[in-house]
Amino acid sequence: MTSQQQRAAIYARISSDLSQEAAGVRRQIEACRELAAQENYEIVNVYQDNDISAMNARKLRPGFEGLMAEVTRGRLDAVLVWQTSRLVRSRPDRARVIETFREASTSIVPVKGPRMDLTSAYGRLITDLMTTFDTAESEVKSERVIAAAAQRAADGRPASKLGFGWRKGADGAYEVDPGEAEVVKRIINDVRAEVPLRAICRALNAEKVPLPRSGVAWQPVTVRSLVLRASNVAQRVHHIGRPTEVFYEARWPPLVDTRAWEEACAVLKSPDRFTRVQRGAPRKWLLSYGVGVCGVCDGPLRGKAMKDGRTPARPTYQCDRRGCVSRGLLQVDESVRAAVIARLSQPDVVAGVEAALARRQDDDGAAASKLKNVEVKLEDAAVLYSNGTITALQLATISDSLVPERNRLAALMPTSAPSGLSAVLAAAGGIEAVWDVATVVERHALLEELGACVTILPTGGGRFKPATLTVEFAF
Structure with a gap:
């Protein structure tokens, strides 16, 4: 390193890389290296995050965290990026970068854009403004995507390929696949009869019944997922599992009767089927049921x-x-x-x-009292269902919430x-x-x-x- 050279690191990121070949980040790194040669920077490290969005500050970006640690230690004069949006997208990360880079006297040098000196108030202002536009760009795009997804759901169209049980007809619309639909009906009827999921899988595997997706054998988790799909009864679910969950009438034909589906779902969601580690029993898995x-x-x-x-x-x-x-x-x-x-x-x-x-x-003590109250509510719901006071779908809804x-x-x-x-x-x-x-x-x-x-x-x-x-x- 000559006396005129400054120490710099390169940071590259791309949000989505379906091929997992990291071609995008490689192009960014090459462009940053060219800029480093032109501006006489010594590249001491290269950090990258491939196929990772920067919009959610709580999402771990290993490369970004490594870069921030090096900046914090005062080892860098500059960080080279393709654009500021590659480094910062979220508001929390923007504030963190501005303050950390200010304390370390580290500049941001984009290939596309002006150099940002965060040691001055004016430089921090420009950085804040430019990265604010980066955040706004992502948020506006996110709003468009969310609105389009909501409209697609309200129209009763699937979010992606509909899946096992249907096929596309000559007109491009979904129609029932007779062979696959019979498999779904059979599984749902077996679940209604409380046939164990492993027994259902053994029978399907013995008969070499084709799988819904890639794999070598039917598994209980596959059967469970297949049964619980609301698409089985021509229902399109938006925001599944969230407080904002909503159901729409779908544009495809149902595979099974609604009552049969509700009864099968109630069996799978019944509190009696929930498996938990017994108090005092040896724990086999580190993270199961609790952490x-x-x-x-x-x-x-x-x-x-x-x-x-x-x-x-x-x-x-x-x-x-x-x-x-x-x-x-x-x-x-x-x-x-x-x-x-x-x-x-x-x-x-x-x-x-x-x-x-x-x-x-x-x-x-307070938690134990609350736990007892919740267990009593679950028991009451099971009694109401057995008495015919509530439907199977209502029981499943109560179970999902409690x-x-x-x-x-x-x-x-x-x-x-x-x-x-x-x-x-x-x-x-x-x-x-x-x-x-x-x-x-x-x-x-x-x-x-x-x-x-x-x-x-x-x-x-x-x-x-x-x-x-x-x-x-x-x-």
Whole structure:
């Protein structure tokens, strides 16, 4: 590095990369390198986030966080980007970047746009204004997409391909696929008769019935998802699983009778079918029922050993409510381990957790009372359904609203697992050694003390992506 050269890093990002080839970020990096050569910058590091949106500040961008850490340490004179929108899209990130770069005397140098000196008030003003337009551009686009999706739902059109049970006719409209429709009817009737899902799968696999999607065998989660689709009765659902959920009449023919579908849904959603870890029973999975949640429907995760008939069992975490997500257990647990070690390495954690544990003892009695009330309501709903006072769909709606609250309250109840976070932090050999020799029960108890929430987000397939896993701590 000559005396005139300044130290710089390159940051590149693209929101959507369906091919997963990272061609977009490579083009951005090449353009930044050309600018660095022209402006006499020494590139000391390159950070990138491929296939990750920057609109949600709570969504982890590994490359962005690495860049921010290097800026915070005062190691960079400038950060080169293709456009400011590649670095900042959300309001929280904008404020964070402006303040962090100001303190570190780091400039933003876009390939397309003026250099931004954040050490001056005028430079911060220009940066704020330009990145505000970037945010507005994304928000306006998002509003258009949301409005179009809402109109599509109100028109009764599917969000994407309709799926198993239908096919497109000569006129382009959806029509019933007789063979697939018979499979759906059969499954729904079996569920109404309370045939176990695994038994249904065994029969379908033995008969070599084609699968709804790629795979080698029918699985209970596949059967469950197939049954619970409102599209089976020509209903289009918008904002499924949200407080703003709404149903519209669909533009495709139904596969089954509405009453039969409601009865099958009631069977699958019945509180009696809910599986939970028994108090005092050995815990097998680190994140099941309590710490891990589905990033789509907020349902609990369950552990499962997957077998495809060709390879040894591969343990995974799956969404237990709708099967929205599935991720390899080993990669997830390793990511959680790294996050816990990083959190416990911070000096403020001990005092914060111990104070929170003291407060939590005062809340246990209130939570136990609320849990009892919710369980009584679930029992009352089951009695009303058995008496014919409410319909199967009403029972399912009541269950959907109460079961998540019951699960949340149950997770708050004190367990017999050991606490002793202070002892873990003080143990000889370091935090890593303590975690590695701990049992699953002990590790889970530690996650609870930290107020951990592990969210698994959907992915487009392929290899494990750390960005699709978020680990948040209350302490």
